[in-house]
Structure formats: structure tokens, C-alpha cells
Amino acid sequence: MAEGNRYWRLDSYPDGQDFASAIHLYDGPLPEIDERELLVKNLWFSLDAGTRMWFTSRTDSYMPPLPLGSPIMGFVLGRVVQSRHPGFAEGAVVRAYGQWADYSRLAPDAGNLWQVAHIADMRQHFAILGPNGWTAYVGLNEYGRVRPGETVLVSAAAGATGLLAAQFALATGCRVIGIAGGETKCARLIKEFGLTASIDYKRGDVDGQLKQAAPDGIDCYFDCVGGTLLDIVLPHMAMNGRIAICGLISTYDQKERVGPKNFDLILMKRLTVAGFFSPDFYHRGEEINRLTGPWLENGRVKMAFDVTQGLENTLVAYAKMFTGGNFGKTMVKLTE
Amino acid sequence: MAEGNRYWRLDSYPDGQDFASAIHLYDGPLPEIDERELLVKNLWFSLDAGTRMWFTSRTDSYMPPLPLGSPIMGFVLGRVVQSRHPGFAEGAVVRAYGQWADYSRLAPDAGNLWQVAHIADMRQHFAILGPNGWTAYVGLNEYGRVRPGETVLVSAAAGATGLLAAQFALATGCRVIGIAGGETKCARLIKEFGLTASIDYKRGDVDGQLKQAAPDGIDCYFDCVGGTLLDIVLPHMAMNGRIAICGLISTYDQKERVGPKNFDLILMKRLTVAGFFSPDFYHRGEEINRLTGPWLENGRVKMAFDVTQGLENTLVAYAKMFTGGNFGKTMVKLTE
Numbered sequence: 001m002a003e004g005n006r007y008w009r010l011d012s013y014p015d016g017q018d019f020a021s022a023i024h025l026y027d028g029p030l031p032e033i034d035e036r037e038l039l040v041k042n043l044w045f046s047l048d049a050g051t052r053m054w055f056t057s058r059t060d061s062y063m064p065p066l067p068l069g070s071p072i073m074g075f076v077l078g079r080v081v082q083s084r085h086p087g088f089a090e091g092a093v094v095r096a097y098g099q100w101a102d103y104s105r106l107a108p109d110a111g112n113l114w115q116v117a118h119i120a121d122m123r124q125h126f127a128i129l130g131p132n133g134w135t136a137y138v139g140l141n142e143y144g145r146v147r148p149g150e151t152v153l154v155s156a157a158a159g160a161t162g163l164l165a166a167q168f169a170l171a172t173g174c175r176v177i178g179i180a181g182g183e184t185k186c187a188r189l190i191k192e193f194g195l196t197a198s199i200d201y202k203r204g205d206v207d208g209q210l211k212q213a214a215p216d217g218i219d220c221y222f223d224c225v226g227g228t229l230l231d232i233v234l235p236h237m238a239m240n241g242r243i244a245i246c247g248l249i250s251t252y253d254q255k256e257r258v259g260p261k262n263f264d265l266i267l268m269k270r271l272t273v274a275g276f277f278s279p280d281f282y283h284r285g286e287e288i289n290r291l292t293g294p295w296l297e298n299g300r301v302k303m304a305f306d307v308t309q310g311l312e313n314t315l316v317a318y319a320k321m322f323t324g325g326n327f328g329k330t331m332v333k334l335t336e
Numbered sequence: 337m338a339e340g341n342r343y344w345r346l347d348s349y350p351d352g353q354d355f356a357s358a359i360h361l362y363d364g365p366l367p368e369i370d371e372r373e374l375l376v377k378n379l380w381f382s383l384d385a386g387t388r389m390w391f392t393s394r395t396d397s398y399m400p401p402l403p404l405g406s407p408i409m410g411f412v413l414g415r416v417v418q419s420r421h422p423g424f425a426e427g428a429v430v431r432a433y434g435q436w437a438d439y440s441r442l443a444p445d446a447g448n449l450w451q452v453a454h455i456a457d458m459r460q461h462f463a464i465l466g467p468n469g470w471t472a473y474v475g476l477n478e479y480g481r482v483r484p485g486e487t488v489l490v491s492a493a494a495g496a497t498g499l500l501a502a503q504f505a506l507a508t509g510c511r512v513i514g515i516a517g518g519e520t521k522c523a524r525l526i527k528e529f530g531l532t533a534s535i536d537y538k539r540g541d542v543d544g545q546l547k548q549a550a551p552d553g554i555d556c557y558f559d560c561v562g563g564t565l566l567d568i569v570l571p572h573m574a575m576n577g578r579i580a581i582c583g584l585i586s587t588y589d590q591k592e593r594v595g596p597k598n599f600d601l602i603l604m605k606r607l608t609v610a611g612f613f614s615p616d617f618y619h620r621g622e623e624i625n626r627l628t629g630p631w632l633e634n635g636r637v638k639m640a641f642d643v644t645q646g647l648e649n650t651l652v653a654y655a656k657m658f659t660g661g662n663f664g665k666t667m668v669k670l671t672e
Contacts, residue, residue: 060571231595245602248600257598261593267562268611270610272611273608274609275603275608276603
């Protein structure tokens with residue numbers, strides 16, 4: 001283990017989607033670990049659109065800005081190569097909040113590290129029993145308050161969290177409409193994941209497509225996108241509908257702030273619009289996994305993966321998430 | 337009773353606040369009543385800002401447009417002068433959904449008519465145990481989810497519903513900040529109604545005033561106003577705050593729709609924004625009155641009235657509500 005550790009570092013706050021000018025790959029030494037820490041060789045790490053909020057100097061967002069010069073954090077799935085913690089043997093597979101790097105230095109006592117028991121299926125467990133699953137479950141149930149028989153709309157339904165929200169809603173007995181970009185993605189949502197209908201925002205006339213897919217209105221909108229799409233959706237909400245705002249990915253790199261023109265429909269239609277944030281639920285992970293775990297085990301819910309090979313290709317994969325290029329969970333694979 | 341019945345009629349949809357060109361006073365015959373109906377001499381009727389939504393051709397508001405040529409409806413407090421209903425004797429005082437007129441023809445079986453037992457205090461009962469009170473109570477508790485010790489902000493705090501919301505929040509053990517226009521109103525809110533602080537939007541720098549009055553943020557915003565004020569309030573919301581949208585009075589006569597620029601703070605601060613509409617709770621009136629009635633009886637909650645004498649002066653009083661000219665419940669008095 002005399003080798004080094006490549007890692008991605010934030011050098012400036014990116015302008016729009018120009019990540020390559022702002023985030024660079026560096027060579028560093030292999031991290032040294034303290035007592036009760038682990039050194040983990042990253043096998044995979046996950047890219048999450050929400051992290052875009054870190055890469056701004058805005059101080060009023062839901063994440064404080066990542067200080068310039070910081071290594072970039074992310075969820076990793078890796079193997080313990082050195083352990084100074086009695087609870088973890090070398091060779092164990094863990095998922096944790098680590099670094100976009102070859103290795104992660106991790107402190108299990110910090111509470112954001114979980115052992116992965118099902119090695120054969122490790123990526124499914126990583127994806128469904130982690131933050132994407134927690135966000136989807138809590139958003140849909142506690143903020144979206146979905147009930148069987150209701151009509152649920154999910155934006156970014158081909159994204160990791162959206163894909164789980166859509167499937168959780170199906171498993172709850174809802175009619176589920178997914179919004180995604182492109183004919184292929186929309187067809188996959190129906191054929192592979194069983195959605196009731198899908199809406200291709202790239203085809204245009206989202207309003208007309210919504211009218212057709214949800215003639216009686218939408219009871220719950222699980223929204224990852226915000227922006228103009230939200231404005232188009234608002235008039236299609238049913239009375240007493242709920243909008244669970246999981247993300248506003250269309251607005252993260254906007255310079256000018258704009259609210260939905262149809263904001264007043266929140267009153268007119270007695271809607272409830274609620275923002276929520278995944279890290280608020282991390283401490284409830286085990287509880288939520290007991291509820292969603294059976295769906296993973298009986299095959300009702302599965303994740304699709306969008307894999308990019310090689311640490312050096314991270315930013316290409318990251319940018320794809322903001323242009324709708326990915327389907328499912330975007331992951332970087334570090335081993336051959 | 338051979339006399340006639342003057343009534344206000346909607347002849348066109350008003351442009352902005354030009355009500356006089358659109359709504360006119362007519363002379364009609366005394367209404368004839370059917371079996372199980374009442375003829376009520378209006379003693380008072382109430383003007384409610386929310387009715388502005390009726391007077392538009394917009395079909396997606398929370399009230400269908402009032403058809404042109406219709407007599408204008410409103411809450412009346414009156415005395416039964418003719419009864420063909422076994423439950424109501426002539427001379428009884430009732431509050432009901434009647435007409436802006438000398439007389440109202442009412443059908444108790446329609447479910448929006450209540451007998452007033454406390455004649456001496458009839459206006460307080462009319463105001464607190466009716467729609468304003470129901471709106472304030474349900475909005476504050478079920479949408480605003482206030483808890484003792486929290487900081488509650490109420491806009492249009494000198495309006496009928498706002499004044500009750502502020503007092504209900506005080507009675508619940510909250511710190512209550514009221515927004516109103518002008519020094520006199522702001523002083524009354526504190527001196528007469530016991531509010532913790534008040535904010536004079538006419539003084540300007542509402543942002544600075546909010547910073548001073550709520551340095552730790554606002555847990556619940558009971559909003560009757562919407563528009564730019566809401567945009568100024570959003571950055572002052574505390575994490576996990578709730579915004580109960582009771583009305584959007586600043587936007588009702590706007591031609592262009594604009595949403596709050598700070599909409600994304602709903603996500604960043606994990607806020608819940610909920611619209612609600614008083615008539616949805618009318619059937620729960622008795623239940624709510626059992627909860628708020630004790631506050632009326634023990635004097636913890638009271639209404640202020642803004643009285644205009646004479647049916648013919650109705651529109652003057654109505655317009656005052658949109659320019660912040662009133663304090664408390666705006667009522668038209670029909671008797672000397």
C-alpha cells in the first residue's frame with residue numbers, strides 16, 4: 001500500500017455546468033488513519049445532483065458551501081483495507097460518506113457508515129437502502145402523504161431518487177406517472193419499472209401530455225426539478241394535492257431567482273408544498289430500511305445504474321446528471 | 337313589510353380596485369320565501385377580502401367567478417322577520433351566508449346558518465365563532481402547526497382573520513409578531529391586543545424590522561397577503577418553518593402572475609407552505625367553536641370592528657380593505 005491516492009478537489013465555484021474549470025484531480029499520499037478509523041478502498045462512488053448546492057458561494061442554501069480547496073465528499077461503496085476500529089474487519093464491505101477518491105478515510109463512530117451484508121447485490125443495497133431510498137420514502141410518505149389509489153407524478157423519474165419514489169409509490173398502490181427526457185427513458189420507465197404512464201419533457205407540450213396522463217389531476221407531485229416544469233404541473237394538481245420538493249435541480253446553477261408564476265394555485269387548490277432534505281433523515285436510516293427492505297428482497301423495487309469507469313472520468317458522469325444524460329443511479333466504478 | 341329590498345349586484349368584473357364601475361345598488365321587491373326558508377332583516381353584514389376572488393373571470397381560483405348580474409353574497413347578522421322553518425321563530429337573531437342587501441332570503445337546511453344566542457354580544461360572536469375564527473384556528477393549528485414558545489408572524493394582523501390568528505397564537509403561548517400598515521395600527525396591536533411586536537410595512541425596511549423582531553427566525557407565518565411581502569419574509573423563516581397561506585390579498589387584482597423569487601428557500605429551509613380555504617371548514621364550525629369559544633368567554637380573544645353605516649356606503653368600506661384602511665372586521669351597519 002505504498003501507492004498514492006488520487007482525489008478530486010474544489011478549486012473554485014463552477015460557473016453553470018462548467019465543472020472542469022473548477023474541480024480538479026490531484027495526487028496525494030495514502031491517508032493515514034487514527035484510532036477507531038478505517039481506510040477504505042473505494043470500489044464505487046455515487047454522484048448526486050444535490051451536491052451541486054455545495055459548489056456555490058450561496059450561504060442560504062441547504063448545504064453550507066464547500067470551502068474552496070476541499071476534497072469532494074460523496075457516498076462510497078468500498079472495502080476496508082486497514083482497520084483500527086474493533087467493529088470492522090479488513091475485507092468488510094461498507095457504504096459511507098467518503099471522498100471522490102481512490103481511498104476514503106472513514107470514522108464509523110461519526111454515524112454515517114454502514115456495513116453491507118449482501119456482497120453479491122451490493123450496489124442494489126447501496127442504492128435502495130441508502131440516502132436515495134430514504135429521501136424517496138420519507139418524501140413520498142411524510143411530505144407527499146400518498147395513499148393507495150392516488151395519482152402520483154415524479155419528475156426526474158429516471159434519476160436515482162425519482163426512480164425509487166416512483167417504484168415506492170407503485171408498491172403503495174398508486175397510479176404513477178414519471179417525467180423523463182427522451183423516448184427511450186420513457187419507454188424503460190413503463191416496460192422495466194411498471195410505471196402507469198410517462199411524460200417525455202423533450203417532446204414538448206408537457207401540459208398536453210399531463211392532461212392526457214392525469215385527467216383527474218395529480219394528488220402528489222414528487223419533484224426533483226422545480227423551475228418551469230413545476231409551473232406547468234401546478235395547474236394539473238388536484239384539490240388538496242401535495243408537492244414534495246426533493247430538489248430543484250433545474251435552478252441550482254441559475255443566477256436569477258424566479259418563483260413559479262402559478263404560485264397562487266397553492267391557495268386556490270389548497271395545496272401543501274413541502275421542502276425536505278435527505279441528511280435530516282440519515283439517523284432514521286435503519287428504521288426506513290425495515291420498511292423498504294422487503295421490497296428490495298421480493299424484487300418489487302430495483303435500481304438501474306449509469307456507470308462510468310475510472311476516477312478520472314468523474315466529471316463527465318457528473319455533468320450528465322444536469323443534462324438528463326443518465327438513467328438511474330450515476331456511479332463511478334474504480335476497479336476493472 | 338310592503339317595502340322594497342335594496343341589493344348590490346355584480347354588473348362587470350372590476351378592473352383593479354375600481355369597484356364602483358362594476359358593482360351597483362339596485363331596488364328590488366322584498367324576497368318571497370318558500371317552505372323551510374326564512375326572511376331575515378340584515379342588521380349587519382360583513383365584508384371579506386377573499387370575496388375579491390369572486391369578482392374576476394378567472395376560472396382557476398378557489399371560488400368560481402360570480403356570474404355577472406348576480407346579487408352579491410356575504411355573511412350577514414340579522415333578525416328573522418318571517419319564518420316558514422319550524423326551527424326558527426320570528427325575532428331570532430341568526431348569522432348566515434346571505435346577501436349584501438336590506439334583506440336576505442335564507443334556507444337553514446343548506447347548512448350555513450347559525451342561531452346567535454348571545455344577543456348582547458352578537459357582533460363578537462358573529463366575528464369569532466364564524467368563518468374568520470374558523471380560518472384563523474384551522475390555519476394556525478392544522479396548517480401552521482404552532483406550538484407554545486414558537487415565533488408566529490401574522491400578516492394583515494389588523495384584518496379580521498389576522499387579528500384572530502394573532503390572538504389565538506398568543507393564547508397558545510407563542511411569541512406573536514403582527515404586520516400592519518401605519519404606526520397607529522401597529523401600536524394598537526401591541527397595546528390593545530397584547531402582541532409581542534408589530535411591523536409597520538408602510539415605514540419601509542420590513543427586512544430590517546423582521547430581523548429585529550425575530551432574530552431567531554419565524555416558525556410559523558400566517559399569511560393573508562402574499563406577493564412581495566412573502567418574498568421578504570421567506571429568508572426570515574426558521575428551519576422547518578410552516579407558512580399557512582390564508583389569502584394572497586396583494587395579488588388578487590394583479591394582471592400578471594409572479595411567484596416569490598425566494599421560492600427555493602422552501603427547499604433550503606425545509607419549509608411547508610400550505611394553502612387553505614375557509615369554506616372547506618364550515619361543516620366543522622361547531623367543533624372549532626368549542627375550542628375557541630372559551631377564549632371569547634374569558635376575554636382572551638376579542639374582535640375590533642371597522643363599521644360603515646348604511647347599505648349605500650358598502651363599496652367605500654370594501655375598497656378600504658384593499659388599501660389597508662381598516663382595523664379589525666369590516667362591517668356594514670344597516671340600522672341606525
